[in-house]
Amino acid sequence: MKGIFVKMKHLAPSAAILAVGAITLSACGGQSATGEEASGGSSDLQGTLTGIGASSQKAAMDAWTADFTSQNSGVTVNYSPDGSGAGREQFLAGNAQFAGSDAHLDDDEVKAGEEACGADGAYEFPVYISPIAVTFNVKGVDELNLSPETIAKIFKGDITNWNDKAIKADNPDAELPDLKITAVHRADDSGTTENFAEYLKATAEKDWDAEVDGNFPKEYGGEAAQGTDGVIQTVSDTDGAIGYADASAVGELSTAKVKVGDEFVELSPEAATKVVDASEKVEGRSEGDLAFDLARDTTESGAYPIVLVSYHLVCSSYKDQETVDMVKAWEKFVVSEEGQKSAADSAGSAPLSDDLRKQIEEVIDSIKVEG
Numbered sequence: 001m002k003g004i005f006v007k008m009k010h011l012a013p014s015a016a017i018l019a020v021g022a023i024t025l026s027a028c029g030g031q032s033a034t035g036e037e038a039s040g041g042s043s044d045l046q047g048t049l050t051g052i053g054a055s056s057q058k059a060a061m062d063a064w065t066a067d068f069t070s071q072n073s074g075v076t077v078n079y080s081p082d083g084s085g086a087g088r089e090q091f092l093a094g095n096a097q098f099a100g101s102d103a104h105l106d107d108d109e110v111k112a113g114e115e116a117c118g119a120d121g122a123y124e125f126p127v128y129i130s131p132i133a134v135t136f137n138v139k140g141v142d143e144l145n146l147s148p149e150t151i152a153k154i155f156k157g158d159i160t161n162w163n164d165k166a167i168k169a170d171n172p173d174a175e176l177p178d179l180k181i182t183a184v185h186r187a188d189d190s191g192t193t194e195n196f197a198e199y200l201k202a203t204a205e206k207d208w209d210a211e212v213d214g215n216f217p218k219e220y221g222g223e224a225a226q227g228t229d230g231v232i233q234t235v236s237d238t239d240g241a242i243g244y245a246d247a248s249a250v251g252e253l254s255t256a257k258v259k260v261g262d263e264f265v266e267l268s269p270e271a272a273t274k275v276v277d278a279s280e281k282v283e284g285r286s287e288g289d290l291a292f293d294l295a296r297d298t299t300e301s302g303a304y305p306i307v308l309v310s311y312h313l314v315c316s317s318y319k320d321q322e323t324v325d326m327v328k329a330w331e332k333f334v335v336s337e338e339g340q341k342s343a344a345d346s347a348g349s350a351p352l353s354d355d356l357r358k359q360i361e362e363v364i365d366s367i368k369v370e371g
Helices: 001-009 013-027 053-072 086-091 107-117 148-156 165-170 189-203 227-237 269-277 319-335 337-347 354-365
Strands: 047-053 075-080 098-101 124-135 184-185 224-225 241-246 258-259 263-265 309-313
Touching: 001 075, 013 258, 047 086, 047 319, 047 354, 053 075, 053 124, 053 189, 053 227, 053 319, 086 098, 086 107, 086 189, 086 263, 086 309, 098 148, 098 319, 098 354, 107 124, 107 309, 124 189, 124 227, 124 269, 124 319, 124 354, 148 165, 148 189, 148 258, 165 269, 184 189, 189 241, 189 309, 224 227, 227 309, 241 319, 258 337, 269 309, 309 319, 319 337
Parallel strands: 047 075, 047 098, 184 224, 184 241
Antiparallel strands: 098 309, 124 241, 124 309, 258 263
């Protein structure tokens, strides 16, 4: 245990606090995410992996950690869901062996990865595909259709009441109340915000004129809440509220259908996968970089374009074989059919395609010891 706490000294306070709890949970064995008794594990892997990042992955991470450590009892996996921006920052600073991010690395971060991880830099690949829900709490309204332009105007603050003519046009048969809209957004640097903003910029640029960023535009106003849990809690507690969050976190809240082409599409893992299948990889990146430019403006029938593809970031090389072996085993489990099914059962995410999985496994296999 001494070695574990030495490593924790270099983590952000929130990561260190979570790590203590994770050590207690994973070291005690018990049940896997599927509820089966852990076998105690039979692998020779020993050590601790620390990850920081996207809160959208939390439910999936809980399932992956429980299942992986039940099979590898000598390994502790700690994950602190501090947000995508914090995850990338801490990973590139050398304070974590992996990070979760709802946005791929930008060009400056790619260069920083070469300093943090060696000449081949950082690797990134999708591990979690999920719709971003536009979730609302309006008494008497259980179903809601929204066009991209209407969503943009609501979160920009140009539409402030639920009986606005634009919302009525999307919902001609609904009884919309004369009620103030409380538009709730993330207060922290968030990959979910960046994905949401990318969608609005691509589909309603005339109404969403802010630059795409992980931080919500301050000039648009609205109600700020910390993290995914904060957004869901604020929407749940406020009549007239609307927010955006990873679909896995919505619970009993209602979610809007989004206009794509001439139809309004309900979110689902299958609808999210259609968008990813229609997308291209970011140009000019290394073979170990599987980042995607998502087709936000698709008009394909049945596609739900407000989607996040959440990545894991790992180094192309680590200082010792022990860490290389743990990272490889961990990430291969995460993207495996078993790992993806576990995430789908726990978080409602869309499993990776077989073709994409094979590409990712080739990247993982290339991780090596420095030098």
